[in-house]
Every structure is written in C-alpha cells, then in structure tokens.
Amino acid sequence: MTAWGRAADPVLICGEVRTGLLQHSESLPARAVADLLRLRPDERVRISERPNGYAVSPEVLTGVDCRLPAAGGARTRVVGTVAARAVVTEGRMLQATASIVVAGPGPDVRHPWSHYLARPGVVEPLGKLPERAVADGLLAGRARPGELDLGAVAERLLARVARHRALDQRAPFKSRRTRLRWVALRALDGEGPSLDSFTLAEDGLRTVELRLPARVSPAAAAALCEDLALHDWLLTTLVRMVERSRLGSADAPEAVLSLRPAVDHLLHLWMPTAHVDRTLAPLWDVLEREPGFTRQWQTLVQRIRDQLALQAITLRRDALTAH
Amino acid sequence: MLVFAASDKGGTGRSVTSANVAFRRALAGDDVAYVDFDFGSPTAAAVFDVPEAMGGVESGGLHTYLRGKAAEPVRVDVWAETEHEVLRDRPTGAGNLVLLPGDRSGGEFAVGKDVLRRCTDLFLRLNSEFDIVVVDLSAGRSFAMDMALEVTSLPELRGVGSRWLVYHRWTRQHVIAASGLVFGSRGILAGGVARGHDEEDLANRIRFVRAAVPDPEAAPWAMVPPAQSAWMRKCDQDLNELAAQRNVGYTRMLGSIPLEPVLQWREQLITDEDVLSSRVANMETLQALKDLAQALDDDEAWGPA
Known part of the structure; x- marks a missing residue:
C-alpha cells in the first residue's frame, strides 16, 4: 500500500472512479469475482465477506509522461505511473479507479524510468507544481490532447474487466455508468480530513474535493471515493427506475412489477462506509446532512415497499372475491 | 439488442x-442508441437534425475511438441537441435517444485486432445501457460489416442478442442485389460462417426491409390510365415472384415502407405531427414505421423462415 508519505513531498492525490452494474444475470459468486479481478498473476485479489461481499484487484500501473490539466493554462509536466484498480461489491457492482499521488516540486530534468517505477502510483513534476490550479484543472472538463486523462485509464480497466468471458452480459436491467472525479489536497497540520465539495455535473459526472491529513494512504482515499461513487450510482439508478416505472400512476401492478429488478438486485446494496477507513468515515456525515443520501434512499425504498404491500392487498382481495 | 442495418x-x-x-422505439419508452458506422458518408445527424454533428463530428467520433485516440466516442443527446422543433420537447415517457456520430473526415479503415477489441467494448457498453x-x-x-460479423461471433458477445435488417428498394435490380448481399458467395452469411457464426442461426437473425414501395392500388398510382395500372400490377407480381425465388420473399420480410413523398424529398424523421396536423406525410408510412419498430423484438417475426 502506497502511503502518500512515500513520495518526495506529496502535494495532492487525485483520481477518477467509473461505476456500473456488473453485466451478469445474477450476482457473481466470490470465486468467479476473484477470477475476474486477477489482473496480475503475481498478486492476489483481496476479498472480504463482512459486512458485505467486497473484492479489490491488484493495482495495475500505466507509465505517463504528460502535462497535468491546470486552470489558467499553467503547464506542468509530470512523469511517473498511474495506479488503477477494479473493485466488485456483492458480486453485483463493478468499479474501476485510476489515481495518482502528485509529489511536490521535482527536479528540472527527468530521472531514469527505474526511479519512477520504484514509486508506483506516484507522478513527479518537472519543476514547480501550482497545486490549486492543478486541482481545479483536474476537476474541470475533459482532458485536452497531451494532458493526463485518468478517466481514460479507468475506462480502459473497466472495459477490460467488463469483457471477461465469465460475464454472460445479461444484466437484469439497463443502466448507465457514472464517473466520479476527485482531488484531495493536504489538510493543514493538525487538522482532520474534510469533504469540501460534492457536485453533480452534467452527463453523469460527479466531482469531489477533499482535504486529507498526510497519514491517509491513497488506497484509503480511493476506497472512500469508490464508496461515494457506489452509493451515488445506486441512488441515481433507483431514482431513474422509479421515475420510469411511473409508480403511483393508473397502471399500478405494471409499475410495481417493473421495479422488481431493483428489489432483487439493488435494495440490499446500500451500506455506506462498509469498507472505508475508520478515520475517513465521518466524511459521510457531511453528505448525510446535505444532500441527505440515506434519507433519499430510505424514502424511495419505503415508497417501493408501500406500493408492493398495497398491490399484495389488492391481489389478495381480488383472489378472495373470485371464490 | 444490437440491430445492424445493411444494404x-x-x-x-x-x-x-x-x-x-430508432425514434419510434425511443418514443415508446426504450433507451435507444444510433451508431453511425456508415463511415464513408455519415448522414444520421442530418436525419436527426443535429447541426453540430452534420456529416460527422470534427473529432472524437467513432473513427477516433476505434483508432484508439479517444477513450470513449462522442455522444449526442438527440432530444437536447436537435434543432427539430417537434423533437426538442421530449415527450413524457420517452426513453433516451443518443446518436454516436462518425468523424467528418473519417472514411473506411482496416480492421486490426485493437480495432476489434475497441468495437467489442463499445458494443458491450452500449448493450448494458440501451x-x-x-x-x-x-x-x-x-469494413464496418466485416467488423460487425467478426465481433458478434466472439464469445464475449454470446449473451448479446443481435439482428440484421437488410434494406432494398422494390425494383428488380435491388431485389437481386439484396439477395446477393445476404446469400451471395461474398455475402453476409458466407462472411459470418467464415468467422465462426452458425449458418442457420445467423440466417434466422437476418430479415429484409422493403423501402420506397409503390402501392399500385393507392394514390397516385390508382389514378393512372388502365394500361399503366395493369402494367404496374404485373411488375409488382413479377417482383414478388423474383423475391420469393431469391429468398427475399414475405417469410423473410420484416417490414415494407411505402413510397413516401416526404422521404423522397428530404431525409427526415416522420413525426406524428407530420401526419396528423400538417398532413405532409402519409398515415400508411407512419404505421409501417411503427410496425417495423415493434417487429424488431417480436420473436414471432424472427427465426426459421
């Protein structure tokens, strides 16, 4: 595990998570998940079963020598490796994250590759690093040609796992993937972690800005953001399914039936902070207050269950009157 | 489900x-993607009335993606981007309608291993969403057709349903050509079998669509002098016989779109308004399009012919 203290003088960590439904007819058993995530022969897949099924692939590295996007057009060239990993939750959800630790001011000339390979997941700038401008640049829009595109790295990894032959590509319902882009600047000495912003941008993009103490590892930061992305995806997808079902409209039995995939495959997945580092778990409380993730989720789930109960009563009454 | 449109x-x-x-299915509540693999002359954006993607996008389209120069191809949300005044108000209950345009100066290109992998990823992703x-x-x-046949034969796509629509006009030459495209020695079936498809299974997933079909019994043809009318009926009958001989007959036909003045003049979407309020398009055309849209996943219309 790379702690961000390992780099020369780490300034920020950033990454992008892509989240989607695993394209399989049922939830994939743990053994199949392990096969799916065995991205490297030399490292094993980490699997845990409590409090829910969760598996993390080994990291795969991609060498980069490119510019960082920066607000205001500052040009910062970085060299190093991007770390990417795939995560499967409850054999049902697939996520891929690409992330980097950006080290502080570097030398003016490039080191030999062996230097960078010894620091997996770290990129070092040539010269100074305008951290605020880079953080803003990373969170904003699409990467221009020649700039670091963590989304592309995450997308490639996700596609690689998603085409695995163990998947039958017969998912129980259609759904969209979401993208969550995150940047973590270093918290001031003595201050705890904080979540400065969580925004919903266009086209399924979410952005998160964090401040993290130096002791927090990049893997822990990635796990936090994967957790946010997972629950944001669940909420987004369930809202859309309920909207589409036209729950509460005239054709109630039809609407309730169309929500069956949600009952079968989604409702049990809600478990915030299940695999988040204990020191970072309080950041969830911020989102619980505003916008109120769990509150909205519970309301939706309750609504579905109420409708199911009403339909069950109607069916029972119809059956009784038929006799 | 993947639906390949060929001619x-x-x-x-x-x-x-x-x-x-695609438009009809989206109106009916399905999420629909329209992928413009007509690499030589991308026209879909014109039909959907999306000016920015007219003739393909400047960069970042399907060519750029398949060549590995972009992680994902550009998508155009038709309801949001169209200039068509009726389409701009997305109807309640309508599904997503997304266009994936080609690049303006794209053209055809050779299919290598990497291109096939990217095409596989694209089809899997779109299938998960639409x-x-x-x-x-x-x-x-x-090349696009070869790529489609190749990718759909891969084990990665065995769980993804795919069907083929082969369009032809209702003339002698078009019927013969459409038959050749499917059953000829270099046709879809032969190409598919060479790539590992089962011949019978693939044949069961191919249907013909007749386009711009004149109806001798309907206006304006029914108004012509008796001699012309008789000649047209004879032609129609001969064509039906030819089509049957060439395996392009009724049993392999999924739909027949009447000759429609609006479509003769301009490639466009036929909206309900075109038929019901402004009455520039014919009710028969609208009905034929609706029937064809519905037949895409009507299993009785597919299978052994």
Missing part, C-alpha cells in the same frame, strides 16, 4: 428508415 446499394433509405425506427442499439452500416460489403 447492398446506396439510396435504399437504410439510414433514414433506421433512424425513424434497450436497442441500431448500428447503421455503409452500403455494400464494407
């Missing part, structure tokens, strides 16, 4: 009919 010749109404079918994925192929045998 042997240009000018068969393949793109415009496929776009109308109920119907219409893939518009260039006329004739093309």
